Amino acid sequence: MSNVISVRGLKKSYGSTQAVAGIDLTIAQGEIFALLGPNGAGKTTTVEILEGFRTRDSGEVSVLDTDPSIKGSAGRNWRNRIGIVLQSTSDAGDLSVQETIAHFAKYYANPRDVDEVVAAVGLAEKSKELIRTLSGGQRRRLDVALGIIGSPELLFLDEPTTGFDPKARRAFWALIQDLRKTGTTILLTTHYLDEAEALADRVGVISQGQIIEISTPALLGGRATSLATVSWLSASGPKSEKTDNPTALISKLSADFPGEIPELTVKRASLEDIYLEMIGGEDESE
Amino acid sequence: MSQNKDPSALTIGIARGGLELKQFMRQRESVVFTLAFPIMLLGIFGSVFTNELTDGVTFSQYFVAGMIASGLVNTGFQQLAIMIPVERDFGTLKRLRGTPMPASSYFIGKVIVVFVTMLIQVSLLLIAGVLFFGVNLPTDPAKWFTFTWLILLGSAASTALGIAFSVVPKSGRGASAVVSPVLIVLQFFSGVFFVFTDLPGWMQQVAAIFPLKWMTQGMRSVFLPDSFAAREVAGNWETGRTFIIILAWLIAGLFISIRTFKWDDQR
Numbered sequence: 098m099s100n101v102i103s104v105r106g107l108k109k110s111y112g113s114t115q116a117v118a119g120i121d122l123t124i125a126q127g128e129i130f131a132l133l134g135p136n137g138a139g140k141t142t143t144v145e146i147l148e149g150f151r152t153r154d155s156g157e158v159s160v161l162d163t164d165p166s167i168k169g170s171a172g173r174n175w176r177n178r179i180g181i182v183l184q185s186t187s188d189a190g191d192l193s194v195q196e197t198i199a200h201f202a203k204y205y206a207n208p209r210d211v212d213e214v215v216a217a218v219g220l221a222e223k224s225k226e227l228i229r230t231l232s233g234g235q236r237r238r239l240d241v242a243l244g245i246i247g248s249p250e251l252l253f254l255d256e257p258t259t260g261f262d263p264k265a266r267r268a269f270w271a272l273i274q275d276l277r278k279t280g281t282t283i284l285l286t287t288h289y290l291d292e293a294e295a296l297a298d299r300v301g302v303i304s305q306g307q308i309i310e311i312s313t314p315a316l317l318g319g320r321a322t323s324l325a326t327v328s329w330l331s332a333s334g335p336k337s338e339k340t341d342n343p344t345a346l347i348s349k350l351s352a353d354f355p356g357e358i359p360e361l362t363v364k365r366a367s368l369e370d371i372y373l374e375m376i377g378g379e380d381e382s383e
Numbered sequence: 384m385s386q387n388k389d390p391s392a393l394t395i396g397i398a399r400g401g402l403e404l405k406q407f408m409r410q411r412e413s414v415v416f417t418l419a420f421p422i423m424l425l426g427i428f429g430s431v432f433t434n435e436l437t438d439g440v441t442f443s444q445y446f447v448a449g450m451i452a453s454g455l456v457n458t459g460f461q462q463l464a465i466m467i468p469v470e471r472d473f474g475t476l477k478r479l480r481g482t483p484m485p486a487s488s489y490f491i492g493k494v495i496v497v498f499v500t501m502l503i504q505v506s507l508l509l510i511a512g513v514l515f516f517g518v519n520l521p522t523d524p525a526k527w528f529t530f531t532w533l534i535l536l537g538s539a540a541s542t543a544l545g546i547a548f549s550v551v552p553k554s555g556r557g558a559s560a561v562v563s564p565v566l567i568v569l570q571f572f573s574g575v576f577f578v579f580t581d582l583p584g585w586m587q588q589v590a591a592i593f594p595l596k597w598m599t600q601g602m603r604s605v606f607l608p609d610s611f612a613a614r615e616v617a618g619n620w621e622t623g624r625t626f627i628i629i630l631a632w633l634i635a636g637l638f639i640s641i642r643t644f645k646w647d648d649q650r
Contacts, residue, residue, distance in 0.1 A: 148481060150647065173389060173483045181481035183474055191409040192402070203398050204484040206389045227409075247482070 100159075101126050101251050101282040102147060107156035109142055116142040118306030119156070126250075129273070129283045131297035131314075133290070135376055139306040140286050141255070147284070148181055148253055161251060177206045180249035182240045184256050190229030194220050197228060198242050205247035218242040218272060234265035241272065245281070252276065254285045258292060270295050290369040304376045318371035330359040395484055396491025403496045417462055418504055422511055425450050428576065429516045436578060440611055444519075447512035448606045449575035451505055452598035455534060456566060458501040459541025463493060464548040464562040472555030476646045490546070497542045505534060512606075521605055529622065530605045533629075537598045540629050543636025544594075550643050569595050580616060587616065594632040597625040 102124040109117040117139045124130045134140045145151040146158060149165035149172070158165060163175045192200075198215060202208035215224050218238040223231060228239065237257060244252055254273070258266045266289075273296055276283065287293055293300050294314040301311040310317060327346050328337035340346050343363050350358050407413050429443035436442055470476050479489060512518035521527060552558035570576060572590040579587065579596070590596040603611065604620035612619050 150477070150480070170389075173485065176481070176483040177389070179481075181478070183478055183481070185474060191406045196402070196405075200398060200402050201482065203390055203395055204482045206483070243478070 099125055101128075101161060102130075102284065103157075103159045104143075104147070105157040107143065107146065107158060108154045109139075109146065109151070110154055115306055117146070117153075120303070120306070120308055122301060122308065122311070124282060124284060126282055127277075127280050128298045129277055129285060129296050131293035131300045132284065132286045132303060133288075133293055133300055133372060134286075134303035138303045138376075140303050143303065144253060144255060144284065144286055148179070149176075174206075177247060178250045180244035180247060180252040182244040182252070182254045182257060184259075191227060193225050193227055194231070194239055194242075195224045197239065198246055201243050202246050207248050208246055209248045211246070214242050214246050217245075217275065219268065234261055234269065237261070237269065238272065245276065249281065251282045251284070254283060256286055256288060258287070258289065266292070290367070290372055294368050302372065302375055309375060314368055317368060318366075318375055320366055320368065320371050323366045323371075326364045327362070328364070329361045335360070389483065392485040392487045393491065395488035397495065399484075399488055399492025400495025400499075403492050404499055407496060407500065413462075417457060417500060418507065421450055421454055421457060421504060422507055425508060425511055425516070437611060437614065440607055441517060442578070443516040444512075444607060445578060445603065446575070447508065447516055447518045448602040449570075449573075449599045451508050451512075451606075452533075452537070452573075452595060452602045453570055453575050454504040454508055455501060455537040455541050455598055456569075456595055458504055459497045459538050460545040460548065461562055461566050462497065462500065463542060463545030464552070465558045467493075467546065467549035468552040468558040469555035471549075471645065471648050480646045493546070494542055497538060497545075501534065501538045518606055526605045529601065532626070533598065533601045533605070536626070536629050536633065537594070537601075540594055540633035540636055543633055543640055545636075546644065547636045547639035550645055569593055572596070574599050580614060594629050597621075597628050601625045601629075 100123045102122065104120055104122040107117055107120040107122075108115070120139070120143055122143075132140055132144065142151060146153050147160050147165055149160075149167070152166060161175065161178050163171070165175075167175055195211065195215060199211045202211055212221075212224075215221055218241050220235060220238055220242065223235060228236065231239065241254075241257070244254070257273075258269050261269065270292070273283065273285075283296075285293070285296060297314055299311060300314050300317055301308050302317070303309070312318075322341070324339045324341050325343040326337055326339050327343050327350075328335065329350060330336075338346060347358070347361070347363070350361075407417075425447065428446050432442040432446070434442050436445060467476075476489075480486075509518070509520075513520060521530070548562065552561045569590070572582070572586050573579070573593065573596040574582065574590070575595070579590070579599070582590075600615065600621065603615075604622060604625075609620075615621070
């Protein structure tokens with residue numbers, strides 16, 4: 098019961114293109130795992146195999162101790178335990194938020210309380226409104242509501258905040274952090290590095306069908322040990338220095354200045370810098 | 384793993400049918416296009432062509448029979464062959480596939496939508512036909528029996544063929560542009576807008592392959608006097624052949640649907 102997802106040697110080709118070229122991955126119960134990677138890296142294919150939407154060519158895949166290619170009533174039992182929030186869905190604009198969520202609740206053996214879910218995703222005030230009157234961010238919250246109505250043990254979130262303004266994104270992150278408290282395991286795919294950093298316990302970077310590193314956001318790509326850049330305003334103008342020992346440099350500087358060190362900043366490589374370095378700038382090749 | 388009772392496929396299917404009907408009634412396009420448009424056509428054609436075809440049979444009576452048959456095709460084939468590609472495009476189908484909803488529930492829901500909208504449409508056409516176009520409702524129970532199996536079998540075949548055809552449109556947006564012309568041409572060929580026996584022979588032969596021709600002929604056998612049967616191609620109503628041909632299309636539609644239905648447009 099410790100690993101909710103475990104994947105070994107997963108491969109999938111479309112014609113002569115190898116989309117997934119041997120992926121190994123384990124995700125523990127209660128973990129939020131972010132899969133990062135440029136378009137065409139094999140992210141979507143991998144997740145869709147885990148969701149049971151696509152078949153694989155080879156490799157072992159277990160999701161909640163079940164092979165996702167399972168069909169029939171066993172497949173139904175399995176689907177009762179997972180929730181999927183797809184990249185974009187724009188259907189059923191003529192139903193209200195409440196009607197839609199209440200309807201989806203009927204599909205599940207153990208649905209959550211509809212009003213409670215409406216409130217959890219912050220749509221209580223919009224509950225009676227038709228879906229087509231919702232903003233993009235509100236629609237995405239509805240998508241999440243439909244993903245969690247069945248009280249899933251595992252939730253897939255595919256690029257959940259694409260097209261959000263910064264405020265809506267922060268609010269959405271808070272929603273996901275609330276879900277973490279309920280013990281739901283979450284597999285998140287995203288383009289946004291800050292999102293992975295804010296939400297994920299661990300991050301996997303996928304490139305050309307392979308996972309090139311799995312780590313915590315803080316340690317990814319040797320980030321913690323990379324050189325820090327210390328900048329300040331000296332008497333002769335702005336200065337900056339790269340160092341693997343910023344504390345020593347700052348205590349030396351503080352001896353040179355009577356009070357505050359003017360315009361002092363200490364910067365480490367951002368997750369984005371590390372990530373772009375790892376995938377070698379191939380994010381452009383969509 | 385979970386010990387709670389799963390809702391049955393039928394229960395979910397009925398819930399889906401109810402939900403889809405609610406959506407249908409809230410969409411002005413679908414109400415106008417699917418329900419009101421045939422009534423408007425009936426009004427226009429019935430008012431323009433007022434001539435008598437034979438003693439006691441006017442063209443508008445002939446036309447009402449054809450429009451009722453078309454109603455079976457509009458609410459089944461046309462509605463589904465346009466709606467399903469839209470749902471596929473919007474991701475509705477894929478989302479449903481990711482839930483424990485059994486696939487059969489989806490189709491039960493569609494059958495309910497088709498059946499209810501078909502009943503509404505046929506009733507509206509019948510009422511308009513009786514009130515404004517001199518259509519006489521049959522008194523012979525045998526004719527009502529024919530009418531009943533015609534709408535049930537015809538609507539079932541039309542539903543199956545609509546689901547089968549739903550893989551043809553490449554996108555949701557283009558679906559009505561692919562589906563509607565097929566249907567309009569078929570209506571012209573099948574003796575809905577013109578008297579079938581007045582059409583060129585090759586057109587009659589093409590139409591005889593498809594079910595709409597047989598549905599219209601079947602509806603004429605219900606709503607026109609039996610004396611009119613002599614003016615049909617075969618000189619009689621061909622009721623047995625009508626049944627067999629529509630049934631064959633139903634089976635073909637089911638077979639193709641099961642083999643080709645797609646929940647997802649990628650892959």
